[in-house]
Amino acid sequence: MSALSDVLDWFADSSHWEGTGGVPNRLLEHLGLTAAALGIACAVAVPLALWLGHLGRGGPFAINLSNIGRAVPTFAILVLLAIGPLGFGPRATVTALVLFAIPPILTNGYVGMREVDRDIVEAARGVGLGPLQIVRTVELPLAVPLLMNGIRLAAVQVVATATIAALVAGGGLGNIILLGFGTQDQATVVAGAVLVAAFALAVELLFLGLGRRLDPVGRLRRRA
Amino acid sequence: MPPDLLAQSAGCLQRNDWICGDYVSSRAELILSSLGQHVTLTVVSVLIGLLLALPLGLFAFRFPTARAFVLGGSTVLYTIPSLAMFSLLLPFTGLSATTVVVGLVLYSLTILVRNVVAGLQAVPADVVESAVGTGYGPLSLLMRVMLPLALPTIFAGVRVATVSTVALVTVGAILGNGGLGNLIYSGLRTQFQAEVLTATVIVVALAVVADLLLVLVQRSLTPWQRAPR
Numbered sequence: 001m002s003a004l005s006d007v008l009d010w011f012a013d014s015s016h017w018e019g020t021g022g023v024p025n026r027l028l029e030h031l032g033l034t035a036a037a038l039g040i041a042c043a044v045a046v047p048l049a050l051w052l053g054h055l056g057r058g059g060p061f062a063i064n065l066s067n068i069g070r071a072v073p074t075f076a077i078l079v080l081l082a083i084g085p086l087g088f089g090p091r092a093t094v095t096a097l098v099l100f101a102i103p104p105i106l107t108n109g110y111v112g113m114r115e116v117d118r119d120i121v122e123a124a125r126g127v128g129l130g131p132l133q134i135v136r137t138v139e140l141p142l143a144v145p146l147l148m149n150g151i152r153l154a155a156v157q158v159v160a161t162a163t164i165a166a167l168v169a170g171g172g173l174g175n176i177i178l179l180g181f182g183t184q185d186q187a188t189v190v191a192g193a194v195l196v197a198a199f200a201l202a203v204e205l206l207f208l209g210l211g212r213r214l215d216p217v218g219r220l221r222r223r224a
Numbered sequence: 225m226p227p228d229l230l231a232q233s234a235g236c237l238q239r240n241d242w243i244c245g246d247y248v249s250s251r252a253e254l255i256l257s258s259l260g261q262h263v264t265l266t267v268v269s270v271l272i273g274l275l276l277a278l279p280l281g282l283f284a285f286r287f288p289t290a291r292a293f294v295l296g297g298s299t300v301l302y303t304i305p306s307l308a309m310f311s312l313l314l315p316f317t318g319l320s321a322t323t324v325v326v327g328l329v330l331y332s333l334t335i336l337v338r339n340v341v342a343g344l345q346a347v348p349a350d351v352v353e354s355a356v357g358t359g360y361g362p363l364s365l366l367m368r369v370m371l372p373l374a375l376p377t378i379f380a381g382v383r384v385a386t387v388s389t390v391a392l393v394t395v396g397a398i399l400g401n402g403g404l405g406n407l408i409y410s411g412l413r414t415q416f417q418a419e420v421l422t423a424t425v426i427v428v429a430l431a432v433v434a435d436l437l438l439v440l441v442q443r444s445l446t447p448w449q450r451a452p453r
Binding site: 003067070071072073074075076077079080082083084156159160161163164167168174177178180181186189190192193194196197200201204 | 299300303304305306307308309311312314315384387388390391392394395397398405408409411412415417420421423424427428431432435
């Protein structure tokens with residue numbers, strides 16, 4: 001198959017590994033965008049999810065936010081922000097990425113907190129733990145699997161949206177795909193797509209592993 | 225005439241307003257044909273996805289070894305970003321609507337297979353036993369007992385798949401076949417605010433309308449769920 005060997009040739013060409021448009025730099029850009037957006041989204045959504053979940057308030061909001069997020073096209077929001085007041089550039093991109101990363105974290109974190117057995121929370125209150133202590137030592141550890149699931153979904157979403165962001169503001173591995181489309185060079189398109197897919201799968205695996213490591217209940221169960 | 229007065233008299237298209245009635249009335253035909261393509265791409269992709277997901281889900285439900293494989297494979301597919309998915313299909317189906325449909329089918333398939341398996345797994349064992357006891361054969365058990373009971377879960381999957389597909393179609397603009405996404409893409413290049421905002425609002429409205437329609441279809445297909453408790 002010539003298409004396959006063209007792609008292999010693309011990867012073997014050392015000029016594709018140097019400079020601004022080279023693989024290492026595009027990978028770093030993609031990583032930077034992803035980490036920045038995911039970091040901001042976690043800083044906003046995790047405390048909010050824990051707080052709403054602890055109080056048991058805002059359920060319809062926390063749950064429906066994910067449904068709304070699914071119905072809004074990421075591409076459209078990227079374009080709207082870029083041609084709008086934020087202008088073309090990393091500010092519009094990161095804002096769009098954060099907007100799409102918040103819903104899965106908030107929804108899953110909220111559900112995780114609500115699914116903690118009420119009897120356990122009552123017992124913790126009975127032995128004299130304050131609200132903050134209950135969140136920190138009882139509810140949060142039990143909510144970790146779902147919370148981490150939300151963060152994993154958000155991370156995958158951010159990686160995908162950051163790819164499309166190349167259409168709008170530049171930066172990231174999506175640029176390699178776009179360069180291929182622009183020059184009608186199929187090998188470049190496919191090589192870029194392979195890199196993006198590999199990056200997304202690596203992020204997925206990283207967060208699956210992280211979720212497993214951070215789950216205190218699962219860790220105890222495995223040890224037993 | 226000073227430039228600001230000129231702009232005032234020239235109307236919202238010249239001012240590049242976000243909301244512009246002149247845009248909608250002057251481009252009505254293009255908007256409608258893009259909407260038509262958007263709806264067609266969505267319906268075709270979800271229908272093919274459902275047609276493939278039903279047998280695949282049954283197979284995965286019936287054989288636990290295959291289940292891990294099918295569900296694992298669908299997770300991998302779902303992780304691949306849409307732009308990369310369309311690009312990976314390019315050598316096979318080229319710059320065409322087919323490429324967009326194949327990519328969207330793969331996404332809806334991954335959602336639907338999960339829900340088919342989950343729906344079948346949630347059928348209570350005693351219901352299956354009583355059906356077998358009253359003489360249902362394997363096929364009638366599946367068609368008249370198990371699938372109807374799994375229908376609400378399968379339908380939940382159809383709703384999620386449809387809403388996500390409506391949003392994902394827009395990325396097909398990179399292949400020139402993105403329905404309303406084509407308008408967003410051309411609006412991006414010309415910084416045409418009314419075009420981008422109008423197309424975006426229609427896409428979101430389309431997702432909401434499709435979801436509501438599916439709720440109505442589901443109600444008519446599962447009348448027992450409406451029975452007074």
